[in-house]
Amino acid sequence: MINNQESYYTDVDKMHVATDCIVFGFHQDELKLLIFNRRVQPHKGGWSLIGSFVKLNEDVDHAAKRVLRDITGLDNVFFEQSRTYGNAERDMGARCVSVAQFALIRIDEYDEELTEMRGAFWYRLEELPELVLDHYQMVIDALDILRRKAKHQPIGFELLPEKFTIPQLQSLYEAIFQRKLDPGNFRKKILSFKILNRLNEKDRSSSKRGAFYYTFDHDTYEKLLKSGYNFDFL
Template sequence: MIKYSSQTRILVAVDCIVFGFDGKDYKLLMVQRGFAPEKEKWSLMGGFLQPKETLDAAANRILKQLTGLENVYLEQMHTFSRPDRDPVERVVGVVYMALIDIEKYETQINEDFHVRWFLMNDLPQLIFDHEEMVQMALCRLRYKASMHPILFELLPEKFTLPQLQALYEGLFDMKIDKRNFTRKILSSNMLRKKNEKDKSSSKKGAYFYSLNEETLKGTTQHILNLIPKNEMPAPTE
């Protein structure tokens, strides 16, 4: 077998940042590390790329192995390559971002690896550069959410307008005027109104809606209109 001579072997790790939404709050799925260094501390879902798999295949394998989750929204986000980021060996970290509806996958979570949801504003101390990864992923998600209807990946198939507003308010950490939000989202034709209501919070209830797949193309401007101009995030690298 021919190999490149005089080259140092470098490990490639794949880390998955799993954002979830439970209808009210954003949460991050963490795993308790089972080996040294930093044993028993909280970590992103991670593992090493194997010789015969692609990065995408590794991300899906790691996510399923550590959490039991599969068939979720997953995209490659960034590569972290600082030489000293791992104290054991030279490891290049490739980060993936996943978006899931917590209630939909609640029974699918694998408890064997001490997996736990944490509120985004109450995260534990993370190992290595994982906090930097999370902050970059959050900025990336805000930017993408201001341009595309990506946040609908965090919602069930049917949802209420209050849930949808909470989704945007939670991500951008701001309050949005209810009347303006309702008017803008309904005028976009992005939603289909259901003939049923959610009465879990009040007797009057709130109508359920679903995403109108036929109008998704060309919805960028509609999404931009939902976010106040002074809250628009800058693009991320």
């Protein structure tokens, strides 16, 4: 069957298809990006996003998950397509179209040893080294999409540990949007969505009084979402 139909396309150009992952993490009140020090040609020694070519029988989405799993040991990660980079000249090596996808990971869960063994490291967004090809543009674009999304849906929870405090959540949003938020107003807004469950447990690492831990109530969120509820932060 495949061979039969394939015949329609025989005179059509073929090219490499890659996927590059913009992997965001959040640690110590800072947004971090996972980047990769290339140990082989091309661009040996340069910094790049983690990525891979897509195999003939592999979904593009799957390729991204495969790469991230190989490097961090993590599975079941939040992934979303960013955009596709298809300029003819973008990779001088060969014609190669790259589908960029961004991931949000809980930085406390990944396998640090495995990651470093593979040549990947976390960098603060503000102090990224130069990146290979158009990878810096990919980061910019993904950040833009992340910000847009974060404004209208509670996407940020993907970046925090299972249980977190409201001040932690606030500092994540401050990192994403690059501006200070009012603690009182932020708390009221977030709680008004009623998608957080308070635990009977406090985090005392950043104050004597301690801040209650919360968990994200995925079920209630889905319900509200389906009922057309609007989650507009800020």
